[in-house]
Amino acid sequence: QVQLQESGPGLVKPSQTLSLTCTVSGDSITRGSYYWSWIRQHPGKGLEWIGYIHSTGHTFYNTSLKSRLTISIDTSKNQFFLNLSSVSAADTAVFYCARLTSSGYDYWGQGTLVTVSS
Amino acid sequence: EIVMTQSPATLSVSPGERVTLSCRASQSVGRNVAWYQQKPGQAPRFLIYGASTRATGVPARFSGSGSGTEFTLTISSLQSEDLAVYYCQQYDKWPVDTFGQGTKLEI
Numbered sequence: 001q002v003q004l005q006e007s008g009p010g011l012v013k014p015s016q017t018l019s020l021t022c023t024v025s026g027d028s029i030t031r032g033s034y035y036w037s038w039i040r041q042h043p044g045k046g047l048e049w050i051g052y053i054h055s056t057g058h059t060f061y062n063t064s065l066k067s068r069l070t071i072s073i074d075t076s077k078n079q080f081f082l083n084l085s086s087v088s089a090a091d092t093a094v095f096y097c098a099r100l101t102s103s104g105y106d107y108w109g110q111g112t113l114v115t116v117s118s
Numbered sequence: 119e120i121v122m123t124q125s126p127a128t129l130s131v132s133p134g135e136r137v138t139l140s141c142r143a144s145q146s147v148g149r150n151v152a153w154y155q156q157k158p159g160q161a162p163r164f165l166i167y168g169a170s171t172r173a174t175g176v177p178a179r180f181s182g183s184g185s186g187t188e189f190t191l192t193i194s195s196l197q198s199e200d201l202a203v204y205y206c207q208q209y210d211k212w213p214v215d216t217f218g219q220g221t222k223l224e225i
Contacts, residue, residue, distance in 0.1 A: 035213075047154075047162065047205055047217040060213035096161055103167035104152030104209055111161050 002026040004097045004109035012091075012116050018084040022097030022109060029078045030055040035100040036080045038071060040093040041111070048093075052100055053080055087116045120144050122206055124218035131201075131223050137193040139221045141206035146186045150210035153182055153191045156220075157202045165204075166191065201225065 008020035022036065029036060037052035051061040053071045061069050065084065073080040084091060094113050098105040121144040131137050141151065149169040154162035164173040166182035169189055179194040193200055206218040 046219045047207075049215055049217070052213070062214075098161075102209075103150075103171075104164060104207060105154070105162070106164045106173065108161040108163075 002099060002107045004099065004107055006095060006097050006109045006112040008112060008114070010113060010115060012087055012114060013118050014088055014116055015086055018082070018087050018091060018114055018116070020082040020095055020097075020112065020114070022080050022082075024078045024080075024099075028075075029073065029080065030075050033102070035060075036073065037098045037100045037105065038082045039096045039098055039105070041096070042093045050082065050084075050095075089116050092116045119214065120147060120208055120211055120216050122208055122216050122218035124204075124206060124221045126221060127219070128222045128224060131196050131225065133196055133198055135196045137196050137200075137223065139191040139204050141184075141189040141191070141218050143187045143189070143208055147208040147210035149185045150208055151182075151184070151189045152207045152209065154205045154207065155200075155202045156205065162205065196223070 003025045005023045012018045035052040035054050038050040040048050051071050053059045053073050055075055059071050068085045070083040092115050094111045096111045097109045099107040123142045125140045151169045153166040155165050156162040165176050169184050170182045181192045183190050201223050203220045203222045205220045209215045
């Protein structure tokens with residue numbers, strides 16, 4: 001059973017960089033044609049795709065976040081990462097990592113709330 | 119960008135009822151639509167893909183249909199544990215995918 005777990009600070013100051021890690025267990029992050037994804041959900045709102053990365057390092061980013069966003073991967077640790085720079089209160093959200101297949105997101109982490117506040 | 123519009127935003131339901139949720143795409147996405155269930159405080163759960171194929175472990179009371187721009191998720195006999203928010207998602211215009219805004223089922 002594939003499991004994903006987000007980790008990182010729950011509080012980030014405005015203008016700083018939000019950094020999260022997603023640890024994948026139960027399967028190798030290099031196996032299969034999957035994309036490893038970040039999705040966020042603002043409080044009480046819907047789901048917003050942030051971006052994803054393949055084990056080869058190939059990335060795709062939401063254009064609305066692209067200038068502030070870096071997604072990277074460490075296949076030796078079975079982890080992938082999110083860095084979102086210059087955050088503001090508008091970036092306060094629950095962040096999920098998920099596995100993207102050719103048919104949708106089949107496995108999700110439990111989510112982690114990140115609050116941007118001084 | 120494709121916009122996925124779900125209706126209604128909120129639906130009042132009763133246990134045992136047949137429930138139908140709608141999702142409309144702003145342009146054709148073939149059958150490349152997935153549905154997710156999200157309960158309060160939980161991550162979304164993968165329910166349906168390819169518009170009509172149930173994901174592993176999803177009860178048979180959940181079914182999906184549609185193609186092109188109109189899609190439907192049906193719960194044949196609502197159980198109390200089905201109270202949740204349901205999202206549709208298109209993955210036709212990869213690598214950009216988009217979610218609908220969700221439909222909340224409440225008593």
